[in-house]
Amino acid sequence: MAAAASPRGKQWGEPRALGRAVKLLQRLEEQCRDPRLDMGPPSLRHLLPRTAQLLRDVAKARRETPGDPEGPGGAGDFLVIYLANLEAKGRKVAELLPPRGRKGADEEVFRESSRFRRQLAKLALIFSHMHTELNTLFPGGKYCGHLYQVTTGSAHTFWREHCGARCVLPWAEFQSLLCACHPVEPGPTVQALRSTMDLTCNGHVSVFEFDIFTRLFQPWPTLLRNWQLLAVNHPGYMAFLTYNEVQTRLQAFRDKPGSYIFRPSCTRLGQWAIGYVSPDGSILQTIPLNKPLSQVLLKGQRDGIYLYPDGKNHNPDLTELCQAEPYQRIEVSEEQLQLYEAMNSTFELCKICAERDKDVKIQPCGHLLCSHCLAAWQQSDSQTCPFCRRQIKGFEAVSICQAQERSVEVRKTAEDSRDNYPQGTAHWELEPVTPSEPPLPPEDRSPRRPQDKGWLAVAPITLPRLRAPLPLPKIASVLWEVTDRPQARQGDTESS
Structure with missing residues (x-):
């Protein structure tokens, strides 16, 4: 769809299309008033008025905020695709429902096992998906599709790197992008993939539908293998x-x-x-x-x-x-290490129970805690993050560097360095790291002994003489490596 189509559609056709869609939904609502048509969940009797109200909110917001992103795959393009699909699906529903005023018992759509009833149930599911998609990308009527965050981090990175700020794109284009990193056999397998991912059955894939698919069939590295084993076979x-x-x-x-x-x-x-x-x-x-x-x-x-x-x-x-997937590795900055050490705590200690180490990361907010606390929190029927109150859409296992693992790495790095550097010229540098969550004050401020929480007690290691002594902190999460740059850690501008 051309980039210029959206502004023109908004100026000349979009308000009328939104109005037609609302009127269509009102007519369908009147046809669904027979209690024998109650299906649930989802129920068309409840979905139709809610979708109509949401479309009114969208129309109002579009009138009041003309600056919505209007590039390819933005708000305007999405509404063109959405409203055309809504009209097509609405006509199919109208053909299945008895005309207004007719309540004949011989209507096939009233029989639970009839083909018409099954078609109506599938259309009700599609309307449910369409309502949720519209409400997600236009919360309260205001477009936020360009800011939508896919729950799984790797999937979010894929979408933004390949699709940019677009919230929707044609299936053929999306298929080529996905197959570049997750190859899939052409033919029936591709058609099955499309039918699984295209929840609203409109020939396009939205960032919302992509999010749902990747949540169902995660983890990302084996996404399509998981899909084939669970949904195809x-x-x-x-x-x-x-x-x-x-x-x-x-x-x-x-x-x-x-x-x-x-x-x-x-x-x-x-x-x-x-x-x-x-x-x-x-x-x-x-x-x-x-x-x-x-x-x-x-x-x-x-x-x-x-x-x-x-x-x-x-x-x-x-x-x-x-099978155990590789744990995401959480690394800590030197500033955070010093802050936690000053509080007689460690970064890896769970800040809720102050007893166990963090081993899970909440998606999509990224906060860390231990699996025991997460399980207890969710058993209390709370589905929001205990730190920021964002909705929990999933979680992944993480690993804070353990003392034994880091000691082995330090020794191995030191041994390897002897072969790569002349005596007396080995240099060390602390890896740049990005903290995964803001520092939180610990619940338990009592002093902790090194052996209590796996603090790193650095054993004497035979190393080439450093140009200047560098004290090693007693934290397991500090990452050290031999660099191939001929300069000392404390003097980045110093020449070799």
């Missing part, structure tokens, strides 16, 4: 299935406890919903918050809960998805 995966349809599908397996299916949650996008038959024959549904699906399914298999995907006897082995 696994018999328990169900796409575009509503809560009620899960109940109906599992009814056939009530005499086979351990039967289960899973789907992307329609009420908490980016999370998984699992339906299963309990030992007493009840059909239950659960959403495991912020946990990799593979881990949840494997644990459920060991506990005898998730045994038969869609009633089938073969339960795929997901062990390879649970």
Whole structure:
């Protein structure tokens, strides 16, 4: 779509298109008033008026703030694509619903197992995704798509580096960008990938849809492998299935406890919903918050809960998805080290319990704490960060440098340096690091002995004589390396 299309559309066509969309939603709302059409969740009766109000808010904000980003893939382009898709999906809903005033019992759409009812349920899911997408990119009606932060750090970097400030782009262009780092076979596999990622079924990918996909199938390094094992090859995966349809599908397996299916949650996008038959024959549904699906399914298999995907006897082995991923390494600046040392604490100590080391990073805000405290915090039904109160959309394991590991690295570096530098010319430099969270005062200010929290007690190491003595702090997170620059740490401007 041309870059100049957005301003022209906003001046001449966008207000009318927004008005037509609101009127369409109002007509559909009147057609959905028959209580027999209640489907939930999601329910068109609730979605249609909420979407109409949000579009009114967008129209008002667009009139009052004409300076919204209007480049390719910006607010204007998104609304052109969104409103065209809304009109097309709205016409399909209108064709399925009985005309106003007709409430005949013979209408196929009222029968739970009919083809028309299934089509209406899928359209309700698409409308739900469209409402959430619009509300996310235009909160309160004001466009924020160019500032949207993808939950997974690596995925966010990918989008901004390849797509810039755009919030939406055509599927063909996105596919070529993604396949450059995550190759995928052409043909049916690509079509399956598109049907999984394109939640609103409009032939484009928004930054919101990309975020949902990468949250469901993280981690990023094995994104498409995870997707293929969970969404393509696994018999328990169900796409575009509503809560009620899960109940109906599992009814056939009530005499086979351990039967289960899973789907992307329609009420908490980016999370998984699992339906299963309990030992007493009840059909239950659960959403495991912020946990990799593979881990949840494997644990459920060991506990005898998730045994038969869609009633089938073969339960795929997901062990390879649970292999330990490389921990993100958290490094600390010298200034932070000195600050924590002055407070008789360490950077790695969890600031909530003051007992265990930090080992998880909350996404997307990046705050650090220990896994025990995070679990306890979430069990209290809190889904916001305990430090900044931003919504928790996930977390990843991290590793603060341990004393033993760093001592080995220091010794190994010293040994290697003998082969690369003449006697008496080895020099040391502290790596530049970026702190991952602002320093927080510790909960426990009592003095701690080095052996309590793994402080680094530097053992005597035989090193080439330094040009000037440099004291080593007793913190495990200090990173040292032999540089190939012929200059001392304390004199960057000094010539060799």
